Amino acid sequence: MNAGIRLLSVNMRSLVVLVLAAGVGLGLAGLTAVAAGAPVGANEVVARRAVRPLAKPGEVAGRIESVHTIESAEAWAKMAARPASQTVARTEVVKFLLDRETGRTLWFVDSERYDMHYAFAAEKLSTLRRPVESHAVFNVREYRREDRRFELGSIVHYLDGDLWTLEMIGGDTLAGEKVLALYQQLRGALWIGDRLRYRPLSGLHEELTKAVRDKLAVVSTEEVFAGVKYQPLTEGKACGYLRIVRGALEPGSVRPDQILVLEQLPEEIPVSAAVISQPLQAPLGHIAVLCAGRKTPNMGLRGALDYADVARLEGKLVELSVGPQEFGLREVSLSEAETSWKQRRPSEALIPKLDRKPVKLSDLKELSLYDADFAGAKAAQLAQVGRLGKEVRTPGGFVIPMAHYLKHFRATGAERCVDGLLMDEAMLVDVAGRTARLAEARALIETKEVDAELLASVHAKIQATAPTAKWILRSSTNAEDLAGFSGAGLYRSVVVKAGATPEQLAKAIREVWASVWLAGAFEERSWYRVDHRRVAMAILAQPFVDGALANGVAITANPFTEGRPGFLVNVQTRGGSVTGAHGDEVPEQVLIYTYSEDVESEVLARSSRTGGKAILSEKQIAELAKVLGKIHDEMRPRWGGTVNAVDVEFLLAGEDAHVVIVQARPYTVNYGAGRRLE
Template sequence: MKLYFRLIQFVFALLPVIAVGQSVYSGKVTDTQTHFPIAGAVVSAIGSEAQTTTNNLGYFTLNTGSDTTPDTEDYQVEAVNGIILWNSKKVIDVWIANVLGQISGKVYRAQTGSGQINMTNFANGIYLLNITCNGVRKTHKLIKARNALLSETLSPKAISQNESLQQNAGSASDSLVISSSGYYPQKYAFQKTGETYELLKLNNGNIDYLNRLIRPEAFTLLQGAPLNPSYGEVKSVKVVYSISDNSIYYTNSEKHLIHFYFCRDVLGYNKGHAMFNQEQYTRNVNRKYILASLNHFTSSDRYTLEFFAGDELDCSDIEKVYNKIAQTAWIGSKLYFYANATKWEGCTNVPIITSRELYNGQNYQALNPESNYGYLRKIEASELGQTYLGRHDIVVLNSIPIDISVVAGIITTEFQTPLSHINVLSHNRGTPNMALRDGWTNPKIEKLLNKLVYLKVSLDSFNIREATLQEAELFWAQKEPQTIHQLKSDINTKGLIDLTKADVNSVSLIGGKAANFAELKKINVANYGVLPMPEGDFAIPFSYYYNHIKKYGLDVFIDSMLKDPVFRTDAAWRDKQLKILRDSIKKSPLDPELLQQVVQHLSITGNFMDFRFRSSTNAEDIEGFNGAGLYESYTGSLSNPDKPVDKAIRKVWASLWSYAAFEERDYFKIDHQTIAMGILVHRSYPAEAANGVAITENLYNAFNPGITVNVQVGEISVVNPEEKYLPDQLICYTFSSENIYEYLNHSNVPGMEGKTVMTDEELTLLKRFCVAIHNHYCTLNTVCKPMDIEFKVDLINGERKIYIKQARLY
């Protein structure tokens, strides 16, 4: 028998009925949290001057007609939680006995008016409640369990579906307004005689749950941040539905962070977290609960019912919970079901909302929840290349840049992909990054432009205010890197590098990207084989870059440039000198011997004619300095004279000295005299079906281990999004051998409506690859850290094939 329940109420006498031709309303008013009756509540009928107040048991009778109020019964007795309450017009005897008939506690004899017996200190067990009035004795069996009472003979009253939960009930003669000191006033459409009407306290304290959400303030009282906050401006209440008795618990989602905590601490589940996950998300005889989240998207004022994507629920289960929420919450037509797993997209008996509809009204997105101080500047994205930004600038941009130099914070007016280059850079820098669609005209932003501000990006909201220089300088001194780092580089080794003979420790020879690529070639996936990687791979070591710089005297130019005090203090001058250096690197002829070696090697790689020459430095893809998006990659072709191989090599080398790359290294105190550029080479992808990024960590919910995947159709970039196109965003869960995929968002590219970028079979294979890479690096590093993995789905003779493009520590 269930020991916990939200309300035990029994009435031993019928309330008055409505006489024909009369307007008589009757019912009871209770506290929606404690379920205790509210005495003295004022009840009035809209369209009538008549009003009344509730008695000490919360009952009322309101007569708006000319007839006198009908006679009430002699007494009313009920039990609420662990207390027995009564109100009597006549003499009654009330006492408690054990099952042997022995009197327990005090005997209340010859009582009129109100009284109570507190049974909270009684031992658990079975008792008999005895009531005698007018010579008639009634006995009811009670079961005492903890601080609750249960009567097997009398059922609690419940408000029927949609009955009075419409807060905006129309002004009609059958609408009641109920108010009481310390409570929110509530408007109810009158239901049948004897119903219960609930009020919400203005201040409820640190409660555990409510069984009803009778108004928006009830949701606010319980809300917390969603466990999977893919976009901001979302508040969430975790919901527990008890299968056995069709009861629902809207939980305090700040106090009980996950469903298990609530079920353990409040409902008494005692088998542990692992068993809870095993029993309460699968179909089995021990399942007691259906677990869900009720999310409020504040910008569009929509509410969504969502479930864990791996839950073994069918459409009838979803309908059952949806209908229960519709019955017990005021939300009405604003309630939708969001199918975050493809298996539920056919549950059309409840209103379904798509991710495109859901997020279309969102204004705020948190990308990197951090805080910083800086001078707030608003810049057209098209003018970013001609605008010199300082590391203490917080920048508002009207679109998403491909890259950006070190700044104190970023606000874009377009939503970003969480794994985009500028967000990975923000993550690496520890600086706030957010999207605000109305950021270009937002009054809160406008009034602070060109001022020193404090910006804090949180998962569901942001805070920006004016700041003092003193607090900002103290923050910068504590947060920003201070130690100078000198990098190692092998400038003597010549010849093209066979990557089967290199590994992750070859960073000082060929750079971080090529070294990690070489390490990936050593990984075998169980029951599959080696990782699928781009064909025709090799690396050009640092020595050729170093010789190119030295041969044309550019090393002297670099030394002089770095020592120039104007270069250090004047951003415009710094940008100009760096451009001169890049142009010199690109214009200086390539070593003919190197070019011959590269072309000869490319010629024997099969039928491939186009190749990617990818930047690989000793200041990139290394622990503590991700360097995402700082350096450039270019295509060199054996057949296209507009894309010669030597030009591609020189352009990659030149990108080492871009303004953004220099500023990034300078921020992290990397000695520029010790940097070097190698090049990773492999065949290009002329027919991409999809491209994506995976992080071997659930970035949204640490309680459920998984892989965060962003993947986009075709060649539309995930890391450098364009045209406001957002990718499929999903979690591939790894805590189970089952293939569980939870979609947070779907691609908004035209033509992708109702489709996923990758199939479930492809995601299953990608998950295996990612797990193999993650585990391999765990062994290498003797500690597990999340990996940042880039991949592609290529089309080869019409067949789709996944390729792992690169991996690095996240």
């Protein structure tokens, strides 16, 4: 402490006594603010935490609190954290701060204790001469402005691929030549030396470092992804019989008491206890979304069939634990498993809302969220999105209400067939018998003529709206896209060619109606105790968005941590699969942060179809963020309960690649320990 600071401390002693006597412990930085005439609240986080003098680098309780260099793997281990909030599992992280005002002093910090750069700066580097500002001001200045005091980032060790990277938040605007100087200084301060590589996390980073790219040892997102072996998708624990599925999965063979180890990703998956897939999954792919909605533990594990524990425990009753950094398998007793199964299944019946009266073909623009009981949740929710103004586009279309399905269901005899199935107790255990009865019901629906008056109305509506376009007839039941019951993929949608005849339309309508009684839909509804007799199908008829440049899925939440709000987006080029269910196809995966006015994004993976090139430009990311924000603000409060996000499906269409929203449904991100905002 120099003489000037010592004198100020002595002169302020009486003020300290007065403050403490009043029961308010401001701390040194808070007192500095008072002495300077600043409002007491202007530095409230610093005032609460910066009460200790700056310590020399050293060990604290077996950990190393801070050092200027890391000279061994042992020292690294005493500083590294394995945070649950990482976007890639099996990672170790050490945060660093470079202080420009003290001759470019590097500080590597205990990243378990200091999980934010700000926490260390406020507690350890705030001085009377230059106090660290409030958290909000710090975040703007130190990541985005040229007059920053600190250069901030993390050293990340990807354990699966044994990669060491320098990473900065996606919105950091540090200029390329400064990134290069920082990188070179870090290499000299770490025992790994030239093994350190720079990983640009966003298009902004790639642009800023373009001029110095040849001087940086860069690791691409593709290289990081290629090294990943373990991928947690839905965290949690579940018990079941471990079943290895070699080749394609036969959906009818799946039981709720099975933990599936899949050699291939299926297009659909019935209710199971848990899922381990040998291929990694698209985070918002169909299987991942289904498992998330069901709260079914789900993970990807490259080489899963060759893992010793998997082979050893095949056929046995086990507990699978899927965590943010690791997973575990252990053998369990039947009593443990039965307790787990009882807790997983809903205890109360779900009674779908149903209005049998409306029969008019209603344009989507005439409907709202509150028409779901006759238009189905899919149509009603998309109609509500369509009310958000010109910035949020949908394909439009019209709805065939549920009353027409119910009339056809009765007239064909399918209703009697289903009633017989539901009253036959033998069918509770006879899977083959149930499947046969359901096939009989579908056949009755698909062979009976559609009401002639309805068919004429549908044909006329299409001719008046878009006669030269293909159309898609989409399922819209009262037992899908609900808060607490997603039902994603249970029912069928059918595309009809341009200029389709009434007979061709009738065939498509019957196929959509019949899908209410697909075996997979019936079994999932049964598990969730949905009242089958109340389930009905409306049809959302829409002009097909032909020639879309890309298709995508987004959830309006950051599934990796509640502490950094954002949107997770998966997008794939035309002809590709955004679900990631085909071979090793990988969609582009972008995390768009929403906690500041400036759009900040992080690229988690590039599309396997583009050779490393971006599908979404920075401008498109900003436009998409605006649309998703509007949908989130409009829809999430209307669902209430535990729903904290919207699951959105979209297309990029037209020469300007504008966003077209084709679906919006409730979604709940279940944040595990370490991911929650405590």
